[in-house]
Amino acid sequence: MGVPLLDLKAQYRDLQDELDAAINDVMANAAFIGGPKVAALEQAIADYCGTKYAVACGNGTDALFLILAAMGIGKGDEVITTPFTFFATVEAIVHLGAKPVFVDIEPGTYNMDVTALEAAITDRTKAIMPVHIFGQCVDMDVVNEIAGRHGLKVIEDACQAIGATYKGRMAGSLADAAAFSFFPSKNLGCAGDGGIVTTDDKEIADACRKLANHGSSRKYYHDAFGVNSRLDSLQAAILLVKLPHLDTWNAQRRAAAEVYGELLAGVDGIELPVVRDYGVPVYHLYIVKSERAEKVMAALQEAGIGTALYYPLALHEQECFESVDGFVKPSLPEVESCDARTFALPCFPGITRSQQDEIVRVVKDALA
Numbered sequence: 001m002g003v004p005l006l007d008l009k010a011q012y013r014d015l016q017d018e019l020d021a022a023i024n025d026v027m028a029n030a031a032f033i034g035g036p037k038v039a040a041l042e043q044a045i046a047d048y049c050g051t052k053y054a055v056a057c058g059n060g061t062d063a064l065f066l067i068l069a070a071m072g073i074g075k076g077d078e079v080i081t082t083p084f085t086f087f088a089t090v091e092a093i094v095h096l097g098a099k100p101v102f103v104d105i106e107p108g109t110y111n112m113d114v115t116a117l118e119a120a121i122t123d124r125t126k127a128i129m130p131v132h133i134f135g136q137c138v139d140m141d142v143v144n145e146i147a148g149r150h151g152l153k154v155i156e157d158a159c160q161a162i163g164a165t166y167k168g169r170m171a172g173s174l175a176d177a178a179a180f181s182f183f184p185s186k187n188l189g190c191a192g193d194g195g196i197v198t199t200d201d202k203e204i205a206d207a208c209r210k211l212a213n214h215g216s217s218r219k220y221y222h223d224a225f226g227v228n229s230r231l232d233s234l235q236a237a238i239l240l241v242k243l244p245h246l247d248t249w250n251a252q253r254r255a256a257a258e259v260y261g262e263l264l265a266g267v268d269g270i271e272l273p274v275v276r277d278y279g280v281p282v283y284h285l286y287i288v289k290s291e292r293a294e295k296v297m298a299a300l301q302e303a304g305i306g307t308a309l310y311y312p313l314a315l316h317e318q319e320c321f322e323s324v325d326g327f328v329k330p331s332l333p334e335v336e337s338c339d340a341r342t343f344a345l346p347c348f349p350g351i352t353r354s355q356q357d358e359i360v361r362v363v364k365d366a367l368a
C-alpha cells in the first residue's frame with residue numbers, strides 16, 4: 001500500500017463540481033487578472049484572519065518582498081530571521097539589498113528561538129521576520145515585545161500556517177503584516193502560484209497594492225518602481241471554493257498528527273514534534289527527527305510511502321551566502337543538528353488510520 005506525502009487529486013475529486021463551475025464562470029466572464037473574484041478573496045481572507053486588509057499577489061515570496069519594500073527596508077538594513085525555513089524567506093530580504101541575520105531555532109518546534117533575538121539586534125536592524133514553520137506559530141508576544149522596545153517592524157512568514165492560532169488569534173494577524181502562499185501543496189492551495197499580504201496597517205496595504213502593480217495606483221502613472229505580481233481571477237475563484245473547507249482540513253491534519261503521536265510515543269531513535277500550549281498548529285508538515293533519517297526514509301520509499309527532508313541544509317550553510325557582502329556564517333548548533341535528519345511523514349486531510357498504521361510499522365521496523 002503506497003501513501004503519497006500529499007493527495008491533491010483526492011481533494012479535487014471531492015470538490016470537482018464546485019471547482020469546475022467556478023473555473024467555467026471565470027472563463028465565461030473573461031476577467032482574468034484582479035476583478036471581483038480577487039476582491040472577494042481579499043475580503044474573505046481578511047475576515048478569516050481578522051485583519052483590516054488583505055492584498056493578493058503572485059505568490060508567497062512576492063508577498064514577503066512587497067511587505068519589506070512597503071516598509072522601506074533595503075540597502076544596509078538587517079532583518080532577523082530563522083535559518084530553518086523555505087529559501088524564499090531570505091530571498092525576499094536579499095533581493096531588497098538588506099542582510100538576513102540568522103538566529104538559532106528551538107528544538108522540537110523548529111521555530112525561531114525567541115530567547116536569541118535580542119542579542120542579534122544591531123543599529124542596522126529594521127525588522128524581525130519570524131516563520132511559523134510547519135504550521136505552528138512562533139511565540140509572537142515575545143517577538144512583538146522585543147520589537148516594540150527596539151522600534152522594529154515584525155513580519156510573519158505565515159506561508160505554512162494559514163488557520164493556525166496563537167493565544168486565540170489567527171496567524172496573519174499577529175504582527176505588522178503577514179505573508180501567505182497559495183502554492184498548491186500549502187494547506188490552502190490554488191492551481192498554480194498565488195499569495196496574499198494581510199495587515200491592519202492601511203499604509204502597508206496601499207503600498208503593497210501599488211508595488212505589486214508596477215508602482216501604479218492610477219493607470220500609466222507610476223510613482224514608484226514596483227513589480228508585476230497580481231493574482232489571477234482563476235486562482236481567486238478556486239481559493240474561494242476551498243476556503244470554507246480549510247478549518248475541516250486543518251482539523252483532519254491535527255487528528256492525523258495526534259494518531260502519530262500515540263503510535264510513535266516512546267519509540268527509540270525518533271523525536272516527535274513538540275506543540276507549545278499557546279496555540280493550535282495546522283501541521284503543514286508533520287516533521288520527525290532521527291539520527292537514522294536516511295535509513296527510515298529509505299524504508300518508507302521502499303514501501304511506496306512519500307517522505308522528504310525538511311530541510312536538508314540550513315539556510316546559513318547554503319552556498320549562495322558565500323557571495324553575500326559582509327555575510328559571516330554564524331554557528332547555530334541546534335539548526336545544524338537538523339541537517340539531513342528532519343523529515344516528513346504523510347499527514348494530509350483524508351489520510352486513513354490504516355495508512356498511518358502502515359507508515360508507523362515501516363518506521364518502527366526501520367528503527368528496530
Ligand SMILES: *Cc1c(COP(=O)(O)O)cnc(C)c1O
Binds near residue numbers: 160
Ligand atoms: C511556500 C513558502 C514561501 C513561498 O511561497 P511561494 O508561494 O512558493 O512563493 C515562503 N516561505 C515559506 C515558509 C514557505 O513555506
